[in-house]
Amino acid sequence: MTTDAPVVLDVDGLRMRYGDKEVLKDVAFRIRRGEVVALLGPNGAGKTTTIEILEGFRMRSDGRVAVLGTDPAHGDERWRARVGIVLQSWRDHGKWRVRQLLAHLGYYYSPYGTGETTRPWDVDELIGLVGLQEHAEKPVRMLSGGQRRRLDVAIGLVGRPEVLFLDEPTAGFDPVARREFHALMLELAATGTTTIVLTTHDLYEADKLAGRIMILNGGRIVADGTAEELAQQIVGQDEVHWTLDGQPYIRSVPDSTGFVYDLFQRHGRDVRNLEVRRSSLEDTYLSLVRRAESEPETPPGSDGTEERTRTGREALK
Amino acid sequence: MNSTAVALRAGLARGMIEFRQSVTGPELLGHLLWPVATLVAVFFLRHRQFQHTGFKLGTLIMPSVLGMFTCFGAVLLIQQLTAEREDGTLLRAKAVPNGIRGYFLGKLVTTSATIVGYLVILMVPGLFMVTGLEAGRAGSWATFAWVLLLGLVATQSIGAMLGSLIASPRGAGYLSILVMGLISISGIFYPITALPGWLQATAQVFPIYWLGLGMRSALLPHSMAAVELGHSWRHLETLGVLGAWALVGVIVAPIVLSRMARKESGSRVAERRAKLLQRVG
Structure with a gap:
């Protein structure tokens, strides 16, 4: 991602309170055109609240928010036409036929085309993109779960949005639907023109779809970067397992190569069953979430070893 | 554009x-149920004398049910x-x-078309079934048209307001019972003059009574006005009450709707879905 692409989403000092419960405490980030960003976090972290504020569907308590240069709380219909939202359909428009519904919803966008963007998206082309050609004349209620989800994406795209929002897009999917959805999103991301922001609590999904991951926890962005960057910067520690005199050991260390060298220096051939595990994104995520849960006010990246050995999945036996 | x-x-x-969609699917049966049941009632009342007016009860009820x-x-x-x-559906819009403007306009169009459909189903057999209606007069249809138009605007804007304020389909069910109560005191099936004064007053606040009266004034001979309150069709009052409801509705309904x-x-839709599934499951 080039850093000179224009900023599409600009959020600073965003706060949200429900009564005396503070759900978002000072959230800040910038997203540039063409980025695919996953907002990752455990349930209740404030992901949905954040994305609904960006969509213009929820009023914030405080802070500055700009989506395509406009405050979503005051976005007019012209602004709305540039924003796409993928909603999870349930049983709305069940009697409408796929093509009919897309053509109808697309028609609303027709006055909002610009020199560079024709609106709406050609319906047949769009149906082809989401792979629903054979179901174009079917009533929506006859679609399978996966097909329905692809229709949801098509509806989100029909106005050729500059920004696309997806809130927990794969919640409740079966594995087939999930795989189909991921393939579709990757195809879309490859075009590089639409900025995509999605929320998920599925780490694997965030890693697979997004070029950039923001981890939201306890009302704050606690990490922000590519999957590799997060794994290196935040935990930055590898797990070293070995046995010595029949006794298993486990340590988390920043420089595993140096640590192993010292280990052999000290114990020589007595070191057995050596195994070095690179810190994975999952470790990063779990450690961040765990830390925020035990000490909500601790800033990220301030400690490592001790906590990991205390709460690690494999304890010393 | x-x-x-x-x-x-x-x-x-x-x-x-x-x-x-609503008339090509199984919903059609639901649409037909009430008009057909009403026609059956009118059929059995078509020879019953009403007091000593020489008029049949069926003849009196026929225009009233159009209003209802x-x-x-x-x-x-x-x-x-x-x-x-x-x-x-609303969130999609x-x-x-x-999208919200298109959605609401669409609702009004669907509802009005459905109502007109009901009236046709009622009138086509109804006009042959009962005697004494003045369906041949041009003036009848002119009155019918303005009463219908004002009625559609007034009742649908009330519906839009209540539909926005009521939280769930269950609440809507309770409200339907209330509407049934209003119908029963509104002189649709029997002249309102038979009711105690305070019920008469209550009925006259709401559009149902006036729609029934307006339709009777359109289709019944002038002499039948003698059975009504004040022995008159009270066109001015009909226009006033229906017009007032329509005006309030046209001003207030968009505000209530957009607030809703x-x-x-x-997340609100997801919340309601979860609640509903819990109730069902």
Whole structure:
């Protein structure tokens, strides 16, 4: 991602309170055109609240928010036409036929085309993109779960949005639907023109779809970067397992190569069953979430070893 | 084309599409049930004498039920607004530019088309079934037209307001019972003069009574006005009450509707869906 692409989403000092419960405490980030960003976090972290504020569907308590240069709380219909939202359909428009519904919803966008963007998206082309050609004349209620989800994406795209929002897009999917959805999103991301922001609590999904991951926890962005960057910067520690005199050991260390060298220096051939595990994104995520849960006010990246050995999945036996 | 024209055209198209859907599916049976049941009642009352007027009760009821069915527009709107808020249709509309305007216009078109359909189902056999209606006069149809038009606007804007304020389809169910109560005191099936004064006064606040009266004034001979309150068709009062409801509705309904629509979001729909599934499952 080039850093000179224009900023599409600009959020600073965003706060949200429900009564005396503070759900978002000072959230800040910038997203540039063409980025695919996953907002990752455990349930209740404030992901949905954040994305609904960006969509213009929820009023914030405080802070500055700009989506395509406009405050979503005051976005007019012209602004709305540039924003796409993928909603999870349930049983709305069940009697409408796929093509009919897309053509109808697309028609609303027709006055909002610009020199560079024709609106709406050609319906047949769009149906082809989401792979629903054979179901174009079917009533929506006859679609399978996966097909329905692809229709949801098509509806989100029909106005050729500059920004696309997806809130927990794969919640409740079966594995087939999930795989189909991921393939579709990757195809879309490859075009590089639409900025995509999605929320998920599925780490694997965030890693697979997004070029950039923001981890939201306890009302704050606690990490922000590519999957590799997060794994290196935040935990930055590898797990070293070995046995010595029949006794298993486990340590988390920043420089595993140096640590192993010292280990052999000290114990020589007595070191057995050596195994070095690179810190994975999952470790990063779990450690961040765990830390925020035990000490909500601790800033990220301030400690490592001790906590990991205390709460690690494999304890010393 | 500008965005307002597009929203209008989209709303009209939407209304017609959904009307067609509702008369080509199994829903058609539901639509037919009440008008047919009403016709059956009229059929059995077609020879029953009403007091000593020389008029049949069936003849008297026939125009009144046309007024009553016009009022069903309110009930239809309340049911649909609450159901479609729950299933996410409204949120879909909110996510597209001018979508809410198109959505509401579509609802009014579908509802009005449905009501007109009810009236046709009632009138075509009804006019042959009962005697003494003045269906051949041009003046009858002129009165019928303005009463119907005002009635559609007044009752549907009331329906839109209530549909926005009521939280769930279950609430809409309770409200329908209330409407049934209103019908029973509104002189549709028996002249209102038979009721105690305070009930008469209550009935005259709401549009159902006036719609029934307006339809009777359109289709019954002038002499029948003698059975009504004040021995008159009271056109001026009909115009006043229906017009007042229509005016209030046209001003207030969009405000209430947009306030309701503003609160919609994905998480609210998900919340309601979860609650509903819990109730069912």
